[in-house]
Amino acid sequence: MTETLSIETWRLAASYLFLVLLMIMSQLLKLGHGKEFLMATVRMTLQLVLAGYVLELVFSQQHLLVTLAIMLFMQIFALITIFGRVKGKIGIGLKKVVALALFVGTSIPLAYFMIVVISAEPFYAPRYFIPIAGMTVGNSMTGITLGAERLARVFQTNRARIEEALMLGATPQEAVREFLSDTFSAAIIPTINAMLGMGIIFIPGMMSGQILAGASPLDAIKYQIVIMMGILGSVVFAVYLIIQLGYRTFFNERAQLLGNED
Amino acid sequence: MQNAFSLRNVTYRTILSIPSLDVATGSVFGITGKSGSGKTTLLKLLNNLITSDTGTVNYFGTDVLKIDPVTLRRKVMMVPQAPYIFPGTILENIQLIFNFNRKELPVQVEIESLLELFDMPGMLNKKTANMSGGEKQRLALARVLLLDPETLLLDEPTAALDDENARAVFEYLAWWVGKSGKAVVMISHSEALISEFGGSILALSGGQINSFNEEGSVHD
Incomplete structure (x- = not known):
């Protein structure tokens, strides 16, 4: 240093x-x-x-409850931001899944990275926990928003096609399978693109900050790699949840496509 | 002859109201009516793509709500008016819906001969993107017939076909239900063709039964 x-x-x-x-x-x-x-x-x-x-x-003051409260505040703020962006585009069922994907999708990978990878003493040391939580929640927010919007659009524009697959004996999951993989890719592409350009097209903000603050570039890249893996983990996990649980909200227990008006 | 479907006091929103209706096996059951008369809604009630607000829909004596919906739809297969043909080749299309139904694909000769009957000889490896509307409609029908379901629900299956092909489809369906004792419920504007091939005709108007000519009875 x-x-x-x-x-x-x-x-x-x-x-x-x-x-x-x-x-x-x-x-x-x-x-x-x-x-x-x-x-x-x-x-x-x-x-x-x-x-x-x-x-x-x-x-x-290192206190577990304070750290967790701050993380919860970030997640709630992210949830309000997502709901604001998808206003009128998604139903109440999908909103519940969005909330679950955000809370579970960010908490589990974050816990893994804080306990196993960063291994600070204590693991909830706010100096490490809060910036990393901020980055994972922020990026997951983008992935979840894209995933939820795209999923809702799939069901708006492909109703006849999905219903036809049901007519032909497909389960709801089979009826939407091709759309789910497209939705998944679209939602994680910003994260993948960020990884592709990292270090060559741009020096990430966190790494720049560390270097400006006096850290050696070699230390800074280690943190950056860990952060990117944490972001990737939480985005992929959250997007997976929104898609796998989200598509179910468009069907009822009789495997009927909801919103049938004709 | 058994009843494939029995409907009692069925209503669906303000779209359809059927006090009583039986659909027998062994012949083509035709449904006619203007656009918005509830024809497609009636078909969707039969395979439980929608559930009636009141009354019961029985399939061979069992309430459709007591049958697993996916299992029901594998038995009671429906082809919509504007069928969607999946990307890829004709063979891949057929393969996909056999996968949906957890069934083994029939031998190629069998597929080829049915396609030939539907005026699509030697087209097994043709890309579906290059197909005409009529070809798509015939493929949609052929792929479900290959599955040999218990019952077929067809929404205007001959709408995009010329007279010759429409007649060939009716002939095939009449033969198919006749030999197997299965049931076909078909929405069609070709009342003459349904009569010719010996089926009952239900005429709907504004969601109500306007007239019902049972098979073999004199038309009013």
């Missing part, structure tokens, strides 16, 4: 220069989004300042 270069307050303030330029450009070119740019910057600043103080406080 080398010494961390601390940013002085006036230099931090100088980093806002580009916001000022953006505001001026917005005025001159009549882009009309000046308020939004300003709002985004103010929100980002306030949220990060708040997060900084909260994390300082949390890191100072």
